[in-house]
Amino acid sequence: MTATAPADVDALCRAAADAFTTTLRTTDAERAAWLRAGADALDSAAAELIPLADAETSLGSPRLTGELARTTSQLRLFADVILEGSYLEATIDHPNPTATPPIPDLRRALRPLGPVAVFAASNFPFAFSVAGGDTASALAIGCPVVVKLHSGHPRLSRRVHEILESALRDAGAPEGILGLVDGREGALALADHPAITAVGFTGSIPGGRAIHDRVSARPAPIPFFGELGSLNPVVVTPAADVARGSALAEGLAGSFQLGVGQFCTKPGVVFVPADSALEAAVGAHATTPGRMLTERIAQGFADGAARVRDVPGVTAVAGDGGSLIAAVDVDTLAAHADVLLEEVFGPFTLLVRCADEQDLLRGLDLLEGNLTATLHSEPDEDVDAVLSALERIAGRVLFSGWPTGVAVSWAQHHGGPWPATTSQHTSVGATAVRRFQRPIAYQDAPERVLPAALQEANPLAIPRRVDGELVLPRR
């Protein structure tokens, strides 16, 4: 594997900019066909790709088979999203000379930004990598993509790139539609390149912060859409613990150890009652973890776990040489929040023993932003205060489930206050396309120059807002 030289990054970004002049003029139907062709090609290559992914990531064939299926269904979802047409947000105001100021004929739609840089993640070698959600959502709306591959799975990245790029090209996409960059120097050149109009990033807080700061310092700043880190707090109420503490222990153990704990949505901190049935039962479900994604990640896990163990007041519930479950009270959590609330990527979770709801709310108040928050309670409990606290710190709030496993659908949201993500936008689900769009309003434009989405007769038959009212197409 060779690092990409800055001159080659420049060539890839220029090719993407050239491609954009073509993709801008493509129809939704054309791009939907590209995405479906890409999905079909990746599905057809499953027998080759899954062993290759397993060799580089040790995630195992069942998980990787599911992840590839998720990745190709994601490409197909974005085809559906663009064909449905609401993503264009077509809005028409007919003239109103009596308004203050007078309203001319105004027609607004969202348009693709331009070439997008995607920084791939380590832990989802398909779903958040070369052919992942950032790439799919950008391509769907006509933004060429240049991917910085993750060094944890370089061979898979190159092969997925070859297959996807070739399928896109065969389906009619222009040269330059999908570039691939390797190495740190190439990554920085990519973040700086003037042809790049937005950045999607999934990775660690330090790595994401570095790219965020670099992108913010550009002479012309561009949007940075990062997904950086998350503790994914879980709250178990006293009544839930009494009713099903031992089942919850098994569920928690399954979730925090899934994929060797290498999920952005791994439950990393669990607020439980003092003397909980959950705590009593969970240790029995700790397993000897499998091999982690990379040596560096394994070392990071060992170091992080050691830092937690060294904090005075921390009890190890389970975890000699394997998955670690530790427990603290809220006072200890507050006194050592810098260590105890730092994400430990891997099979670690921290139980926080709460004396009462006051204690719980004090604990939740110590948390930064999260992708998810989970509440296990019983139907007759008053959870208003807890739920408010969870809504304020998380982008997805779950009831009676576990946060690992992220459905790809219209209503999904994968994001949250910093450092979960840097923005109000989602990395997963239908609205992920909006990260790479910007509005253009046309004022008093002749019909012949308007995009099809904004022509009076609605030739695309899409939902539009006309004079303030949402109008569905006749189908």
Added chain:
Amino acid sequence: MTATAPADVDALCRAAADAFTTTLRTTDAERAAWLRAGADALDSAAAELIPLADAETSLGSPRLTGELARTTSQLRLFADVILEGSYLEATIDHPNPTATPPIPDLRRALRPLGPVAVFAASNFPFAFSVAGGDTASALAIGCPVVVKLHSGHPRLSRRVHEILESALRDAGAPEGILGLVDGREGALALADHPAITAVGFTGSIPGGRAIHDRVSARPAPIPFFGELGSLNPVVVTPAADVARGSALAEGLAGSFQLGVGQFCTKPGVVFVPADSALEAAVGAHATTPGRMLTERIAQGFADGAARVRDVPGVTAVAGDGGSLIAAVDVDTLAAHADVLLEEVFGPFTLLVRCADEQDLLRGLDLLEGNLTATLHSEPDEDVDAVLSALERIAGRVLFSGWPTGVAVSWAQHHGGPWPATTSQHTSVGATAVRRFQRPIAYQDAPERVLPAALQEANPLAIPRRVDGELVLPRR
């Protein structure tokens, strides 16, 4: 006028955070009533406010009367926007166990971010100031606001704040709903305050860049929505110049001198054919400009105009001691782009003489992002290449009009590539609310804890997307 001490900024931001715990639970109908009460109160105070605004800004009673009406109609528009309900983007996916991965019950809606800081502009003492679009859009969705007043109209700012805050409170809004900060030290404390969740800014490129960089460097970065600067290019084709060059000259003169040229959307660069009728006619319409907003702005205009005059190859078409119209060719523009394409805030416009379309496209290629771009052409001309160039650099593209005057409506967009704005969002029009929202997805939530927007029976009777399909309420 006294500067606000950092301790007082802290108190205002904490009060806003406290207010947010209340506003979060208000209904759209309640907040719509606040906005309408605020609009009514400001309208009722017109006889007091307009002379006060004129004394501080010299913008004149007719313009200020129109601007106040625009400002109050903007408050009322946002009341309509939230009552219509699409702004919540309510999306429901019912469970689908056969999807990969399986889809649980997922329900997503946009929620208010939290307290918002608004940095007011100098040039619209009503419409982009204390009661302006940023404030209106934030309040509409339940985000308390702390405004940094503009030093160009401090007395008006304080009075508008008193009237609006009092009307909001009388209509039921909580204490802390609207704070006001004065002075540079207070501005920085506001940008840094941990309770602030987003920043809206309208002003100069250097000022906006400074706040952008400060906000980006926060330990937990927050979104910065800035509107910084724009040249608002106009293109006059040879056929349009022949057909109506002298009328276009009059229109241009009216637009670039409107409000003493102190508009974000002032046409600052006009691409004309060589030997144009427009250039021949426009000088006659140059007027002696009125008093500018502040001494500092007047000095900035004089300095900027002098820098342009000093560039070799620049011809002064009109402008001894008053409005300045200068002309250059594209070679000169390219050689001195750093000076000639710097925004000169005030009654200045630059004519760029183009030999042919090639020359024109080369000139357009020198431009950064803009709020607007305007094309004057004739129906039988092929304008595809020019239009593509304009779409790539501007957020609003006008045909046969002038960019000054920004209608406030559903389809409006006021933004564009950097430095016009820093983001893909608009500062004017219905979708401005989205800057201050973030999604929350509820997974397998019991009906009783769901926000009304997401309850199965659609009690708010709003448009929603259900299982991928947009569904309108029965009314």
